[in-house]
Amino acid sequence: MAKYALRLFALVYLLFLLALPVGLIVWRTFGDGIGPVIESLSSPEAVHAFKITIVVALWAVAINTVFGVGMAILLARRRFPGKRLLNALVDLPLAVSPVVVGLALILVYGRYAPVGGWLEGHGIQIIFSMPGMIMATVFVSLPLVVRAVEPVLVEMGEEQEQAAHTLGASASQTFRRITIPGIRAALAYGVVLCLARALGEYGAIAVVSGRLVGQTQTLTLFVDERFQNFEEQDAFAAATALALIAITTLLLTKLLRPKDGD
Amino acid sequence: MAIEVRNVTKTFGVTPVLRDVSIDVASGSLTALLGPSGGGKSTLLRVIAGLEVPDSGTVTINGIDATRLAPQRRNVGFVFQHYAAFKHMTVHDNVAFGLKIRKRPKTEIRKRVAELLELVHIEQFADRYPAQLSGGQRQRMALARALAVEPQVLLLDEPFGALDAQVRKELRAWLRRLHDEVHVTTVFVTHDQEEAIEVADEIVVLADGIVEQAGSPQEIYDNPDSPFVMRFLGPVTEIDGRLVRPHDIELSDTPLPDGATATVTRIVRLGFEVRVEMSLDGRHTWAQITRGAAERLNLAPGDTVHVRPTADARLIPAGAS
Amino acid sequence: MLAGNRGTGLGLGVSMIFLSVIVFIPLAAVVWRSGSDGPGTFWRAVRTPDAWAALELTVGASLIVALINLVMGTVIAWVLVRDTFPGRSVVDVLIDLPFALPTIVAGLVLLSLYGPTTPLGIDIAYSRIAVVVALLFVTLPFVVRTVQPVLLELDRDMEQAAASLGAGPLVTFRRIILPNLLPAMLSGTALAFTRAIAEFGATVLISGNLPFQTQVASVYIFGQIETDNPTGAAAVATVLLIVALVVVVILDLIQRWGARHG
Numbered sequence: 001m002a003k004y005a006l007r008l009f010a011l012v013y014l015l016f017l018l019a020l021p022v023g024l025i026v027w028r029t030f031g032d033g034i035g036p037v038i039e040s041l042s043s044p045e046a047v048h049a050f051k052i053t054i055v056v057a058l059w060a061v062a063i064n065t066v067f068g069v070g071m072a073i074l075l076a077r078r079r080f081p082g083k084r085l086l087n088a089l090v091d092l093p094l095a096v097s098p099v100v101v102g103l104a105l106i107l108v109y110g111r112y113a114p115v116g117g118w119l120e121g122h123g124i125q126i127i128f129s130m131p132g133m134i135m136a137t138v139f140v141s142l143p144l145v146v147r148a149v150e151p152v153l154v155e156m157g158e159e160q161e162q163a164a165h166t167l168g169a170s171a172s173q174t175f176r177r178i179t180i181p182g183i184r185a186a187l188a189y190g191v192v193l194c195l196a197r198a199l200g201e202y203g204a205i206a207v208v209s210g211r212l213v214g215q216t217q218t219l220t221l222f223v224d225e226r227f228q229n230f231e232e233q234d235a236f237a238a239a240t241a242l243a244l245i246a247i248t249t250l251l252l253t254k255l256l257r258p259k260d261g262d
Numbered sequence: 263m264a265i266e267v268r269n270v271t272k273t274f275g276v277t278p279v280l281r282d283v284s285i286d287v288a289s290g291s292l293t294a295l296l297g298p299s300g301g302g303k304s305t306l307l308r309v310i311a312g313l314e315v316p317d318s319g320t321v322t323i324n325g326i327d328a329t330r331l332a333p334q335r336r337n338v339g340f341v342f343q344h345y346a347a348f349k350h351m352t353v354h355d356n357v358a359f360g361l362k363i364r365k366r367p368k369t370e371i372r373k374r375v376a377e378l379l380e381l382v383h384i385e386q387f388a389d390r391y392p393a394q395l396s397g398g399q400r401q402r403m404a405l406a407r408a409l410a411v412e413p414q415v416l417l418l419d420e421p422f423g424a425l426d427a428q429v430r431k432e433l434r435a436w437l438r439r440l441h442d443e444v445h446v447t448t449v450f451v452t453h454d455q456e457e458a459i460e461v462a463d464e465i466v467v468l469a470d471g472i473v474e475q476a477g478s479p480q481e482i483y484d485n486p487d488s489p490f491v492m493r494f495l496g497p498v499t500e501i502d503g504r505l506v507r508p509h510d511i512e513l514s515d516t517p518l519p520d521g522a523t524a525t526v527t528r529i530v531r532l533g534f535e536v537r538v539e540m541s542l543d544g545r546h547t548w549a550q551i552t553r554g555a556a557e558r559l560n561l562a563p564g565d566t567v568h569v570r571p572t573a574d575a576r577l578i579p580a581g582a583s
Numbered sequence: 584m585l586a587g588n589r590g591t592g593l594g595l596g597v598s599m600i601f602l603s604v605i606v607f608i609p610l611a612a613v614v615w616r617s618g619s620d621g622p623g624t625f626w627r628a629v630r631t632p633d634a635w636a637a638l639e640l641t642v643g644a645s646l647i648v649a650l651i652n653l654v655m656g657t658v659i660a661w662v663l664v665r666d667t668f669p670g671r672s673v674v675d676v677l678i679d680l681p682f683a684l685p686t687i688v689a690g691l692v693l694l695s696l697y698g699p700t701t702p703l704g705i706d707i708a709y710s711r712i713a714v715v716v717a718l719l720f721v722t723l724p725f726v727v728r729t730v731q732p733v734l735l736e737l738d739r740d741m742e743q744a745a746a747s748l749g750a751g752p753l754v755t756f757r758r759i760i761l762p763n764l765l766p767a768m769l770s771g772t773a774l775a776f777t778r779a780i781a782e783f784g785a786t787v788l789i790s791g792n793l794p795f796q797t798q799v800a801s802v803y804i805f806g807q808i809e810t811d812n813p814t815g816a817a818a819v820a821t822v823l824l825i826v827a828l829v830v831v832v833i834l835d836l837i838q839r840w841g842a843r844h845g
Contacts, residue, residue: 007668010661018720092610102808103808107616227691249683
């Protein structure tokens with residue numbers, strides 16, 4: 001009896017918190033058919049928002065993949081003083097509020113800030129421009145690739161790499177032929193997580209981009225701005241598009257999740 | 263000398279693992295590094311391979327000072343206890359790896375890999391993945407892989423440690439035969455004295471980071487330098503404060519000159535040999551005698567028996583080593 | 584594990600530069616800025632009525648949300664692991680939806696269902712309850728995902744031994760299962776708390792951001808940035824960072840305690 005009560009309790013909670021809200025939006029979006037949805041999503045602002053979102057996300061994923069793998073190797077394979085500290089600090093971005101991320105970047109790279117001012121003098125604008133948006137996105141998604149790859153590197157052990165060394169392979173040959181194939185699945189998983197996070201970032205981007213419509217407006221900012229301007233159809237359409245992307249990435253990560261015990 | 267290790271010291275954290283170790287490995291020989299777990303044998307092997315850098319001392323391989331040389335440059339083959347198979351490559355590609363790195367022509371690689379797979383008798387698995395092979399087959403693949411690049415020296419780290427007893431015995435004999443065919447200077451690490459005695463030309467006994475003794479299996483077994491080596495290499499028992507091999511003990515029902523008197527406590531028949539357990543001056547001792555000798559003596563628990571080491575027995579004072 | 588090798592030095596250096604440029608220096612700038620207008624500016628900024636109200640609301644709501652998650656998260660994890668029903672694997676996948684969904688979309692979705700246009704007759708928009716609901720949505724996966732693996736790994740033999748000794752299900756739960764789950768439950772709750780105090784996007788739409796009533800700390804910070812008061816923004820941001828730091832330290836201690844009794 002308790003079993004059914006518990007099940008009911010859990011499912012009702014999830015229904016009202018998760019299923020109904022998401023279901024309603026999809027319902028409301030397609031309430032008048034698919035035509036208005038396509039129209040909303042093909043407006044020049046929407047298309048531009050798509051583009052900006054994708055460009056920023058791809059840059060952030062590329063940067064985090066390169067540095068993420070590097071840091072994972074450092075943490076999994078090497079000993080050095082302060083390793084525990086670095087380990088804890090890699091997780092830091094997860095604890096910081098997105099708005100604080102934006103504030104932090106403005107304080108250093110904004111036009112009137114020390115580094116930002118200097119860069120501005122040399123024609124490089126960070127805040128209210130693409131570089132700033134990419135930096136903010138890199139910040140919030142930083143730990144994802146590292147944490148996906150590191151445990152797999154630890155589990156894989158160094159012996160295969162050492163064997164390659166004794167057979168004459170240089171460090172880069174070993175990396176390319178042995179290490180990367182070994183972490184392929186975990187890396188894909190981390191990259192998908194990173195991409196999902198990058199596509200969905202709102203708070204930090206809201207601060208750092210200046211929210212200039214048609215210039216620095218990502219899809220999430222588009223949803224916000226359209227809604228504030230009472231253009232509900234547009235906002236819902238974009239929101240549903242983002243929700244569908246989210247569900248797709250969820251399914252992808254389920255497929256890619258590193259299985260235990262190989 | 264193919265390998266000369268001089269005064270190597272290595273400490274991990276605060277634990278000294280190798281303490282002023284010096285050994286010589288003759289060219290073309292099959293040497294065993296024998297000792298209890300944690301004694302430093304694997305570390306020494308890895309120092310020779312270049313997988314560890316010693317804190318002090320030198321390693322010379324075929325006349326060249328290799329102490330600071332990276333593993334890639336030493337031309338040393340290494341076989342790991344847990345095979346370190348490249349899981350994502352087929353058996354063929356595993357064995358071909360070293361040759362591919364050296365950019366050998368494809369035809370040469372194919373030929374050499376086929377030769378090696380035949381040599382180790384796993385040619386039928388060329389296109390399989392390591393996960394599809396048994397432990398013994400994987401280890402043979404690892405050996406073929408190491409041999410592919412014609413190393414000057416072959417190092418094996420407890421190569422049969424992860425295998426069943428039966429497979430271990432088979433591979434032991436096979437390794438010896440392989441060495442007789444291929445003649446590469448080989449060093450292998452083991453904690454199993456039976457394995458070392460059966461396979462090696464030369465044994466180096468390493469315990470607690472120090473070389474206890476080095477020599478042929480015969481020498482070390484017959485003339486151990488210390489109680490430790492004697493105990494480690496074979497069965498020992500104590501008579502009169504001295505260590506002696508149980509099969510070097512003479513038993514008689516009549517008193518023996520220079521002999522002692524003991525009371526039989528138990529008799530165990532182990533196939534061809536018989537183990538006679540005795541109480542001598544309150545201490546437990548045992549002797550190993552042939553079935554024939556046992557039948558002639560006709561002993562039973564409680565009987566009095568006279569005990570003496572044989573004339574050519576090796577005796578060592580049992581004091582702490 | 585290789586120690587003190589050329590590659591380590593280079594890798595460490597590059598990683599540190601990367602992390603400093605993106606994470607450490609900007610965060611340090613926030614902390615520095617919060618006190619840079621002279622002594623006492625930090626406390627003055629934090630103690631302004633609306634800032635203080637925002638902090639109180641944020642911490643209070645997050646605590647409530649953390650406690651609700653402690654219970655509901657464990658219940659859901661239990662049902663997912665110990666119960667079987669059609670659609671269980673679908674539910675399992677959907678638990679991660681709040682991780683993948685952009686926060687602004689989450690806010691929009693909740694506003695649709697529980698706001699002025701509610702089809703269910705439940706309108707809680709622009710109230711403190713709305714803040715709690717929004718935070719519950721985004722923190723849903725945390726406790727569930729930390730408790731689930733522990734439950735899966737739990738040795739059923741212990742429960743069977745307890746049963747053979749006469750313990751009923753409730754007693755077994757209290758004395759055998761709960762003690763083993765507690766570290767995971769607590770660490771998941773701590774994670775949920777840090778996430779809740781940082782939340783921005785989900786609360787922005789449904790709470791109405793009424794100062795003193797429904798304005799959370801991150802929205803306050805956003806407002807201060809927009810109205811060009813970086814010191815005020817930095818001060819409240821620093822408080823959030825400190826609270827997060829304290830919780831992370833407590834989390835670490837819990838995990839070590841859990842590991843000792845593991």
